[in-house]
Amino acid sequence: MRKNIVAGNWKMNKNLQEGIALAEELNEALAEKTINCDVVICTPYIHLAPVCATIDTDLIGVGAENCADHESGAFTGEISASMVASTGAQYVILGHSERRAYYGETNATLKTKTGLALKNNLTPIFCVGEVLAERENGTYFDIVKTQLSEALFELSAEDFSKIVIAYEPVWAIGTGKTASPAQAQEIHEFIRKTIADKYGKEVADNTSILYGGSCNASNAKELFANPDVDGGLIGGAALKVETFMPIIEAF
Numbered sequence: 372m373r374k375n376i377v378a379g380n381w382k383m384n385k386n387l388q389e390g391i392a393l394a395e396e397l398n399e400a401l402a403e404k405t406i407n408c409d410v411v412i413c414t415p416y417i418h419l420a421p422v423c424a425t426i427d428t429d430l431i432g433v434g435a436e437n438c439a440d441h442e443s444g445a446f447t448g449e450i451s452a453s454m455v456a457s458t459g460a461q462y463v464i465l466g467h468s469e470r471r472a473y474y475g476e477t478n479a480t481l482k483t484k485t486g487l488a489l490k491n492n493l494t495p496i497f498c499v500g501e502v503l504a505e506r507e508n509g510t511y512f513d514i515v516k517t518q519l520s521e522a523l524f525e526l527s528a529e530d531f532s533k534i535v536i537a538y539e540p541v542w543a544i545g546t547g548k549t550a551s552p553a554q555a556q557e558i559h560e561f562i563r564k565t566i567a568d569k570y571g572k573e574v575a576d577n578t579s580i581l582y583g584g585s586c587n588a589s590n591a592k593e594l595f596a597n598p599d600v601d602g603g604l605i606g607g608a609a610l611k612v613e614t615f616m617p618i619i620e621a622f
């Protein structure tokens with residue numbers, strides 16, 4: 372059966388020392404508790420190797436927030452999927468709305484990045500989600516379906532089953548505005564059905580679909596209680612152990 376996952380997305384926060392300290396503090400907090408979900412932290416590239424070396428990677432999975440759309444070569448400033456994997460990281464966020472909006476990532480680029488991530492044994496946490504206007508004009512189902520199908524639906528069922536999906540309505544990211552539990556369930560159920568139509572019920576039932584967008588200690592329990600919400604991708608609240616732990620403990 373699919374896993375419940377709470378993943379943190381640090382974005383461009385924390386210098387190296389602060390990031391290592393946060394990861395160590397989280398490691399300590401988790402070691403003392405019985406946890407009922409997988410915990411992942413996705414960090415800036417520079418933190419990956421030292422964080423993997425200091426924490427217990429059985430307790431906390433580690434991921435990057437992006438990777439390049441080429442294997443290697445003359446791409447100044449880029450970091451490849453194989454470089455990410457060589458740090459000990461096991462995950463990579465792909466298609467975050469901030470990457471799509473500010474760095475022009477398209478479904479076509481993301482298809483390439485997903486292939487490279489899988490080739491290097493990284494688990495993509497693949498983000499989909501609509502902007503406010505698309506929510507309001509009712510096209511969000513089509514938007515999400517297109518994001519999934521253009522970037523992912525040429526994968527084999529075997530490869531698709533290695534992917535974690537994160538539904539993140541752009542209007543809820545960092546805004547303090549959260550999708551209601553009913554809104555989250557509606558679209559998560561739609562995503563699972565879209566996957567089932569393409570890959571069959573078994574693959575769909577085994578796919579973890581996370582919710583992201585102003586998820587915090589006070590709304591996590593209600594959101595995660597939905598049958599098709601398998602955890603969260605957490606931005607702001609993942610930057611402190613005291614705000615991240617209660618979300619993990621919502622399971």
Ligand code: PGA
Nearest residue numbers: 544545584585605606607
């Ligand atoms: P937020 O970010 O929790 O700060 O809204 C979520 C995300 O962008 O992954």
